[in-house]
Each structure stands twice: as C-alpha cells, then as structure tokens.
Amino acid sequence: MAVGLGPLPGFFPVAGVRLGVASAGIKKPGRRDLVVIEAAPGSHVAGIFTRNQFCAAPVTLTREHMSRGQPRFLLINTGNANAGTGEQGLKDAMACCEALAVEAGVAPSEVLPFSTGVIGEPLPVDRILPALPAVLKALDPNGWADAAHGIMTTDTLPKGATRQVTLGDRTVTISGISKGAGMIRPNMATMLGFIATDAAVEPKLLQSLASELGEISFNRITIDGDTSTNDACMLIATGQAGNQEITRESPDLARFEEALREVYMTLAHAIVRDGEGATKFVTIDVQGAASSREALDVAYTIAHSPLVKTALYASDPNWGRILAAVGRAGVTDLDLNALTIHLDDVCLVRNGGRAPEYSEERGKAVMIQPEITIGVDLRRGEMRERVWTCDFSHDYVTINAEYRS
Template sequence: MPVGLKAPPADLRAVAGVRIGVTSAGIKKPGRLDCVVFELAEGSRTAAVFTRNAFCAAPVVVAREHLAQTTPRYLLINTGNANAGTGESGLNAARQCCAALAQLIEQSSEAVLPYSTGVIGEPLPVEKLTAALPKALAALRPDAWLEAARGIMTTDTLPKAVSRQLDIAGHRVTLTGIAKGAGMIRPDMATMLGFIATDVRLAPDVLDAALRAAVDASFNRITIDGDTSTNDAVTLVATGRASLPEIRSQDLAEYGAFTNALTELCVELAQAIVRDGEGATKFITLKVDGGASEAECLAVAYTVAQSPLVKTAFFASDPNWGRILAAVGRAGLNDLVLEAVEIYLDDVCIVRDGGRAASYTEEQGQRVMSQEDIAVRIALGRGSARAEVWTCDFSYDYVRINAEYRT
C-alpha cells in the first residue's frame, strides 16, 4: 500500500488550451487504459527534460529530435511497452506512431512527441497503438486529467495528479500535472514520466529555465532503487491562454512566483512517486546540512538513501544506526572530521563526537523507526550547504514485484 498517499481529487483543474484523450490499445492487458493523447492549442510552447541514461529509449530520441525541429501540437503516450533497447527498429516504430497520429490530425510527424513506458527490450506493437488513435482523438476533452493519470500507470498503485491555481500580478493562472513511476527510480531525469500544463505564457528560454529549476528541486531529488530508467521525461506545456502578460525574463517577480508554484507542484508529484514506491512501507526524508557544497550534501544523501542495508533496516523498523553511519563514511567526502558529524532520526541524536550519542537509547530509535514517515538529518559540520532527498524502504514486495514484472 502507498505510504500516506491518497488518490488525487476528481476535480483536477482543466488548463485552457489542453485537451486529453485516453483509451485502451490492449498493449499488455486487454481493456486497460494504456494510450493517452494530449492536444495542445496552437501557439502553445513546450519544454522537456529527458533521461541521461546512455541507453535512452527510442521515443526519447525521437521526442528530442521533434522538439528541436518544430513546436509540438500533440503528445502521444503509451504504457505496457518501453520501446527501449530496440535499436533501429524501435526508432522506426516510434516514428511510425507519430506519423499515424499526424495523418489523422493533418499535422507534420514532427508536431508529435512520443513517450513510452513499460517492459524494456520488446518490440512496440505499432498496429495495436495506431489502431487505438482514432478512439483517443474521439475522446479528447479538457477535463480528462485524472483518466490520463490512470492511463500512464505501470506498477503504480494510485494515479498521481496535482492542480494549483494562484494569482500572479493580479491574474488568475492554473497549473495541472500528472506523473507515473514506482520503480527504476533515481532520476537524473526514472521509469518516470511527468506531464504538466499551465495557461501562463512564457518566453521559450524562460519556460525551459523554469522547468529545469523545478525538476532539479523535485524529480531529481528522489530515489527508490537507484536505477535510472531509459525512458524518463518531464514535459511542461504553456498555452498562454491566461490574461497574465508574457513572462519574458527570469528577473521578473512573475517568474519567481510561477517557478515557485511549479516547483511545489513538482515536489508533490515527486514525493507521490516515492510514497507509491514498489513495496514501500516507509517514506524517508534525508536532510544533509553543514556541507562544503550542495554536491557533497547530495552525495551523502544519495549514498544513505540507496544503501540496501539502510533501506532494509527501515523496512524492519530496526534502529540499526551503524548502517547509516557506514553509508556516510563511504560517501567519498575528503577530509571528513568524524567528530564534527551528527546524525539524527527525527529529533533523536544517534551519532555525535565520532560515535553513538551519549544520550541515545534504543527505545528512542525504535520509536522513530516504527513511524511511516521518518526524517534522517546528517550534519556534516564543514560548511553551510544543504540538500534534501526523498526515498523509501526495501520490502519483500519490492523483490516480488520486480521478480514477477514480466510475468
């Protein structure tokens, strides 16, 4: 069961200029929603960030190409098949799907951005997907965000969707986003997909900067298992239908207000992915402060967050603090003064002056480890930098889900 995660509200805010169609192509299971089409109003602007995995999937390659060539009008997403590790035939399959949709909508193929998620290494069933496209187009409507969130799920147990409305410079604006992902999560921009739309108009470079800032503070701060997927992508569409004048500079107060709202939305979606991590029973916040740089704070946070020994101790509710200590010690920090390091479970100090804190008791540690939400704070005592990462535990179910994934 997800850790402290509830289903999103049914009344997600529509974004003017965006329509969504969801249907079943029967890619993996007959009748399951697995094909989603986004229609973007003419004049919309799109920014995207993609996986850094060298074996990036065919749709990632094609989406990058198309985004560099023209302004997207449609997004095409399928689940059940990642179209990754499929070589030239996979690239052809992605392009065929774009061409099929383009023919139906009388646009160029480059106006379609493809996205896929699911099993790696199997051919994309092009005929099934293209046969479903007329149904997806017939289903287009502005209020289908929740259906779309369901339609992009794989091993997720709940859809993930967030809406925000706020006033910027006296103008009401809307942001709505969905995401999927529960395993193979350690983005550097995981099998993770995110789609966000807003009615704000931003200059292209400003739109890109806002997305990258938001992703860096959210989706790039989560890890479930340390594996970066071949397919992850986060896409931001700005339709420009709000009355707010175009945001043309990062120096404007309007940019700051918009980026803060976008970041909050992305953080909520990113944390929902961790809370719905495969087999997760605990949600863990890793806070590292007192670092010489943010990079070394992140190195410590990720070393602890991705340690199988630490993660299994959290699953067992076992205050085996030596595992956290050992992970900090192998994070690769030069000239680390051990006596300056302090480690806390919530507000309980477990390590101080190079060893177990004199005030610490096993009962205190057990109390914290029995919670569903746990904070680990690591104070390095060597600077003012800080960083935060979110992760979950490793349970029996994580092993079962991934052992049975293809069956």
C-alpha cells in the same frame, strides 16, 4: 502500499490543453494504455529527459522533434518501453507519430512520443494505430484524472497535482500528472511527468524552469538506484490565461515559480510514496557540506544502501548502517568528531560515536513511523541538499521478480 498518498485532487482544467485515453491492448486486453495530450496552437513545450545512454527510441525522437519547433500532441503508451529496440524502435515510434499526425491534421514533427513498460520488446504498432481515432475522440479539458490512470504501470495509485495562482488580474492554472514506482533514480528518476499551465511564459524561461525545478524534485528522488531508459518530464505553457508574458524580470515570476515548484514537488514525492512495496517515506537531509556534490554523495549513499533500506522496513533503529554509509560516501578529510546524525529529532551520533542520550526505545519510536527524516550535519560548510527515498520490503522483490510474468 502507498505511504500517505491520497486520492487524486479535483483538477483545474488548463485552458488550451485536452487529454484523451483509450485502450490499445498493448500488454493487457482492455487496459487503458494509450494517452494523448493536446496543446493548443501557439503553446510552448519544454522538458528534461533520462541521462541513461541507452535511452529509448521515443526519447531520441522527442528530442529531435522538439529541435524542429513547437509540438501540438504528446502520445504516451504504457506496457512497452520501446527501449533497446535499435533502428526498428525508431521506425516504430515514428510510425505512431505519423499516424497520429494524419488523424489530427498536423506535421509528424508536431507529435512527441513517450513510452513506458518492458524494455527490449518491439513496440506493437499494429495495436496502437487502430486505437488512435478513439484516443483523439476522447480528448477533453477535464481528462486529467483519466490520463493519470492511463500512464500507470506498476503504480498502485494515480498521481496528480493542481494549483491556481493570481498574477496581476489574471488567474493562472497549473495541473500535472506523473507515473513511476520502480527503476527510479535521479538522472532522471521509470518515470514520466506531464505538467501544463495556461500562463504565458517566455520560451527560454520555460525551459529553464523545467530544468531547474526538475533538478530539485524529480532529480532528487530514488527508490532503487536504477536510472531508466525512458524518463521524461514535460512542461507545457499555452499562454491562454491572458497574463503578461512572464520573463526573468517579471514581478510575477516568484509567485508563479513557487506554485509551479509545489506541483513538481508533489508529483515527485508521490512517486516515492508509491514506490514498489514501499512502507516508509524517507527524507535524507544533509547539511553542513562543503559543496552540493558532497551533500548529495552522502545523501545518495544512505538512500541507496540496501542495509539501511531493509532496516527501515523492519523499523529497526540499526544506526550503525547509517553511520557506515556516511563514512563510505567519499567525503575527504571528514571530521568524525564534528558531525552529527539524527533520526527526526533523536540524535544518534555525536563526537564520533553513539550520542550519550540515545536509547533503542527512542530510535524505535521514530523508525515505526511511516514518514522519517534522516538528518546528517557534516559541519564543514554551508551547503544543504535533500533526497527522498523509501524502504525495501518483501513486496519490492516480489513485484520485480514477477514483472514480466
């Protein structure tokens, strides 16, 4: 049950980008499980990837291809992660790139592969290759919604965001899709994200924006603490809006970056809202920390606590579980009498113990809400960080117990 996640927006098409979807029958017959995103010649592509050392073959190959120049096609399959597949996995991913390159008339290094699904199973190349002509034939500037459906795995709803912003006398478009519902943990959070703009952006700045915005969005979400082998979030800039190229010195940078940040945040939060079995969308807001790392350590300790997450599902204001998580987060010389802990605006902890004005009724009134903020003020510095997570329900266990069946 997705928390506060509505239908897809009416996507603004991005000049220079087309998307196509087809069925290869990778895991289930008839399911749309193959997506291609085409970027016009002259486009630039940036990205961030999983930090899991057992990264999947397509991640390794995508990084290699990006080091050779600017790609033209992104090839995405669901139903199979092509991870933990050794040398054969690399050969299979390359075979798909080569076949698409022949069909599209480009070099194999201009194709970037992405996979998501079950780990450890060989990629069914024999099913993917015959579907490539169909997915290329389906390429359409208005294919964003179909592509959002095509990259789903255990997601219950497709995820997308779209914005337009005026830069000078030009209207610039930003549209994006994401997928993910489980095995979600920063570094990155199993998720894929594909965002495109028709703005002209200086290539080094484009990579900086992909890294910086990915860090405060996709690298601040967690569902279950597991970092996937396949995570990637790509940012494409076609330059076809006709704007003056955006650089670090451009007066338009702030306006463009804010619109892009909104898309990144919307797509990242949508993953948490659609977390496997999720019934609560939870913001962990830690302020007053001595460093960013300290604030994140506290936030993630709370977010990853099974006891906190199950209390959230039960709408049980068992604030002792939150207090215990703060205490074991590894903050040295923590002044217990200085810090405070809140549920929304209800103070739970002050002066080292339960706040005098707190009552179970007030705590319960917050916990039954579908969206909750757990606020911690360490009162030892100026740093503040936010992490977004969800609860653990019976459905989370069921979904993951039956994932391969």
